[in-house]
Structures are given as C-alpha cells and as structure tokens.
Amino acid sequence: MPAELLGDMHSDDARRRSRGSPARCRAGTLLAAACAALLITGCVNNPVGSARNGGIYAAKAAASADAALSAVSTVQLVARAAGDHKVFGTFASVSVDQQEDALTEITTTFRSIQPPDAESRALRDELGELLDRALEHLAAVRVEIRRGRLATAAEVAAPLAGDARQLDDFAQAHQ
Amino acid sequence: MKKLLGVFLGVLSAIGGFVDIGDLVANAETGARFRMNLAWVVVVGVVGIIVYAEMAGRVAAVSGRPVFDLVRERLGPRFGLANLGASFFINFLTLTAEVAGVAIAISLLSSINYLFIVPAAAVLVWLVVWRMPFETMERIFGLLGLCLLVFAVTVWKIGPDWNQLLSGVVHPHVPSEENPFTYAYYGIALFGAAMTPYEVFFFSSGAVEDKWTVKDLGENRINVLLGFPPGGLLSLAIMACAHLVLAPANIGVGTLDQVSLPVALTLGKVGLAIVLIGIFAATFGAALETALSAGYVIAQYLGWTWGKHAAPRRATRFHLVIIITLAASTFFALSGVDPVKVTEYSIVLSAAALPLTYFPILVVANDPSYMGEHTNGRWLNAIASVYLVVLVAVALATIPLMIITKAGQ
Amino acid sequence: MRISDLLASDVQDAGGTSLGQVRDVRVVQDGPVVGGVQAAFRVDALLVGRGTLGGRLGYHHGQVQGPWLLRMLLRRASRTVRTIEMTQIDRWDDEQRIVHLR
C-alpha cells in the first residue's frame, strides 16, 4: 500500500505538525537503509548463532551434513563426467575448486558453533571427522584434475561415495 | 518481408533475453530442492510480466513517457524519491549479480579465477553500452541467449516420465522435509526472477528510445506474447534439469557450475560449451539492461537528457551514473561476496519492490487523457488488479519471510 | 512566491479552525494575454482536504476511471476534498503558509 495513502489514514493534525518536513521521504530511505544493512551481513557470511540447546545443535549439524553432501555429490558427478570426457578440464577444475571452498567454509562454520552439552560434543566429533575425511578425498580429486589426469579422476573420487553415504545417514538421523 | 524478419528476430531475442542470472539460479535451486512443486509460480510470473511489460510498453509508446518519469509525476517527488532509492538499490544488486555471472561463465570456460575476470567483464559491459548501437546489442545477446534452449534439449534427451514430471506442476505440495515458510520464500524468489522490474525499466525506456508510436503497439504485443512464454518454458526446463539430475544426487545449487552440470552429464562437452555460451550471453545481456536501467531511473526522475541512441556527449550525467554504478558493482562483486547469495537477495527484493513501479503504470494505463482509446480494457484491468493484490501481498510477506527463513537457509 | 508554498498552506476559516491542507490548485487560462501569444494562467480555486493520493493520481479531479479496485479504494480516501474559490479567500500569508478565508 503506497505510504502516502497510509499517511492519510492517520490523524491530520499529526501530519500538519510535520508539514513540510519530508517525514515520508525519510521513512522510505530508512526502509532502504534497513534492507541494505540486512543484506550486507547476509551476503558476506552466514550469520552463525550459538546453539542454545542440543536440539538446535543437532539441527545445525544435520544442515551442515546436508550442505557437505551436496558438495561431495557434485564432485562425484564432475569426476565421473571428466572420466567419460563429458566435461572440459577447465570446467572440472573450477567446479571442484568451488566445491572444495564450499566444503571448507561449511566445516569452519560448523566448528565455530559451541556444542551446549555432552551429547552435542559427540555429534561435533562424529561430523567433524566425517567432514575432514571428505575434505581430504575432495582435495585428492582436485589435485588429480589440476594435473590433467581426467581419466583417473573417477577412481580417485571413489572414497567420496562412502563419505556421501555417511553424510546422508547423519543428516537423516539428526534432521 | 523485411518487417517480418524484424519481428521474427525481435521475438527470438525476447526469448533469449528473458532468462538472466536470477532465473538460472532460482529455477535450478527450486528444482533441486522442491522438485517441480514450485513450477506453477513461474507460470504466474510469466503471465504477470506479460501484463506488466505490455502495459509499460503501451504507455511509453502512446504517451512517450518512460516508467520513472511517470512514477514521479503520479506519486509526487517525495514518494517518487523513496521509490527511486529502493529501485536503484535493487537494480545495483542485480547488476552486481549479472556481472559476477558473466565472469563465472567465462571462468568455467577458461579456468581463470572469476574474481580476476569481474573487472574485465564490467569494462566490456561499459564498452558495449558506450559504443554499440541499441538494436545490434539487443539482437546479439538475445540470439546468443537462445543457446540456453540446450536445457530443453537436455530434458528431452533424459526422456523423463512426463506425467510424473507434470504431476509436480499440476498438484504442487510442500515436500515433507521442507517447512512452508521456506517453500513460500523460494516461491517469492522465483516470482521476483520472472517479474524483474529492471526488465520493465529497460523495456519502457527502450520503447521511448526507439520512438515507438501507436503503429508499433502490434509489434510490442507480439514480442511480449510470443517472446515471454517460451522464455518461461526455458526457465521450467532449467528447473526440470535440476529436478531430474541434481535432486536425486542430493545436490543443492550453490554455484553456477552446478546449474550447467545436468547439461554436461547428458549432452557432453558440446552441450556444456553451448550452455556456458548461453549463460554468458544471458547474463551479459542482463548486465547491459541493468547498467542502462541505473542511468534510466535517475535521469528520468530528475528530467535529465538520457538515452542510448544519442552520443554520450549529449547525455553526460546519464552516462556518468552508469559508469559510477558499474564501478560500484565491480567493487561489490570483488569484495568476496557470494554471487549466488547476491542473486538470491536481488530477486527476492525485486519481488518485494514490484508494486512500487507496477502501481503507477497501472494508473497511467487507465488515464484517457494520456492513452486515448489505448486505455486498459475491462478484462486487462481485471487481471492487472488481481496481480496488484498479489504483488502487494508478496511485498508485505517478503521481509518477514526473509527473517523467518534466514534468507532461505 | 511559489506554488509549493501555497500547496503546503493550511486553510483556516474566519473562526480560525483548520479545514485541511491545500491539495491542489486549479488554474484557468483566461488572464490577460502575455507575450502576445497566450492568455495567462489565473489561480482560480484551491482543493482542500485530506486525501492526497487519489487526487494526484487523477482519480478525483482527473479523468482516471479504472481499474475498479483502485477507483473504489482511492475515491473513498479523497472523499473529503472541497473546492474553495479564490473569492472566498480573505488573504494568503505566504510566510506563515496559512490561507485565511473570509
């Protein structure tokens, strides 16, 4: 609803006192400024809250596992496609680099959340281990592709299948 | 015959020009996460942009007045200024996303890190705005954008179970593991991607630049009616690819290479090359339109001389605004901000800002002193009014949903 | 003097009670011929009241009719707009921006 129309609904005296001063114009620019502030934080990094109780921690762990699974699956597909000559070396290396960056950020963001209780600490260790292993396997694929050995990329990516399954099970278990 | 060829090329470039970084990301993300359950939003969005763009084009052709000229005239300078601030900010975000998209497409072809390519891409955009004639610019990038039809070829090649695919479209439901708020948030993102305001700023300003008259109204309708629906189908093809290939592999779209993966897996290197060229052309064309829109909205609000046709020396402040905005977008893209996230924010906020420019256009399209016998008909007004209510509802729901779902987490 | 001052003026009747703000100014091109070409625009009446947007968009004293939804919405908002002829005006204090009626 246009602001000016809303303005008419309020009492006319209030508007007369602010007569001449562009109250509505300030409201518009305030709205834009609020959007800008909201965005800049949102765009740069995913704001991470501390997990107050185990339930929230488990949900965040599951979300991290889901995101990690996405990166791992992508690299699996890209490695297999590279082996089948379905993608260029350039595409494969850029794609794997980006997924590695994504997985690294998921891991650091997850590690920065404080586990509130003993059970959560167990979850952190379990998922932490899983993420590190996946990161290792993913790095191996990157190196293989970066060296141009596309044919063997799929083999090097084989362990990722196990990581993917475990990440998927973890995510389902703590959804 | 030449006229027919002109119209044919116009329709093709409308199809090629419909999809931009917002459509690529939104449709792939929703396909991967919600399967085809949000496809209906694309259909609603395409009908909306047809109504909105046709009205804006007709108003520009009959009254010779582009969008932001009318926004100030009809809403007054104060509310027009707030409207200008919001629209310019969202256009800036979209421009940043498009420039980053161009750079990523090139990096996927050349494996140079995309951050190095961003400045070069921005300079290339500026060069085209500065020197290339309007029609040539529209034609080249519109037609090259047709390469994105390879998404449709991919869906056909995969040969999916069509009625299973269509069931998602016809009987949409919120998937069990997703909450309705996120479903609504992605619906708004899709809607904002389909009904991008900058397309209307560009469309109506282009009509004034090309000196459209009442004679061109027919061509305007053909371009919109024959150009946008196939563009919408192309968006659904992108969604279907993600649904058929990415969703089963538990892949959520976070980067542009994932969007093109289904094509590569199905059609191999040739398909991949074509889709990357298509993504480059679509995002480059959209970067041109958003860069020009930055100049259009400010120049039209303040009454400056503006226009792509005239030599830059005859519209100096218009071109200065474009140069400054492009430079600012380049710095923002280089600041390490996640390009897919910026795209998401730009399309969601676009959806929220739609009533700001849609409302004045709807009013002017109903003003006989401007439009004469080209004033809106009863049926068009009925549809346009329904969309106004939908747009206001979307606008009110966007910010709360953005907070509840933490931007679609 | 500028019309923006008049548009920002409050209209008060002889007793000093406010009738609302000047929403629009009606001008008629029937003044003395100026520059040998056209008649001058004479300020003929003030539109006073609350609903601004309806008038500004053209629903109140303009020709905009449709769409039905907006006409209903905006017509009701600008129901209270009243036309005051210049003859009813005693004086316009453009410093204080108050129009005093007779």
Place this chain on the structure above:
Amino acid sequence: MPAARVLYASLDLLDRQLRDRHGVECGNVDDLELTRHDDGRLYVTAILSGPGVLLYRLGRRRLGSWIQRAHRRTGFADDADHARVPIELASTISASIDLAIDRTDHASFAGERWVGDHIISHIPGNDHDADQ
C-alpha cells in the same frame, strides 16, 4: 472563443518533463512561480526548474534557496535566473511540456555541461553517435 483551459497544478503541471525547442529533455517542472497582479489576483508567471528548486519544494527551503543562488552565480556567465522560464515560453502543455528555449540556457544544463567538460569529453568515442 472556446472555453478557457482549466488545469490543476499538481495533476497537470508539476513534475512534468520539460523539453526544449528541439524536443530534448531539459529538467522537470520542479515548482511554479506565482505573482500577484495589481488586480489582486494570483497568476502563474513562470516554471521553476533546476538544482535547489526541487529541494525547496520537498521542504528543505533554506538549503534549496541557497543551492539555487549558488548555482545561479557559478552555473552561467550572465546573472539571469536560468532556473526561471516565463510561462509564455511554454508552447505546448500535455504529457510533457515543450519550451521555446534551447536546453543549453536552462539551469539544469549547467550540471550536464560540467560533467561533459570534465569527465565525458575525456573518454574517447564520446561524440560518436551510437547509431552510425
């Protein structure tokens, strides 16, 4: 004699696009000047448009007037008020308002010329008409 034309300032005049004699945009109608003639009646005597005028109308009266005065001194060689266009020079008043002047001697051109001289003219190809 046809009935005299009736217009409403906010609806039909203010914020309209101004075009010069060649049809080129040269600012918007930011405000209108009123003058009281000896018959006691108020007449619209000029269209006001240019830096500071819109600010004045938006409520920033002092800042608007200051910018207008400062601009008047620096913007043009002579000391005429280029932000003021006598109403009789408005040849047609419709969707936009055509003025029987050249945009180069209108107040809003000062900014256009400054940007042209100091920035745009230094970039090659600035006089190339994009449509050749």
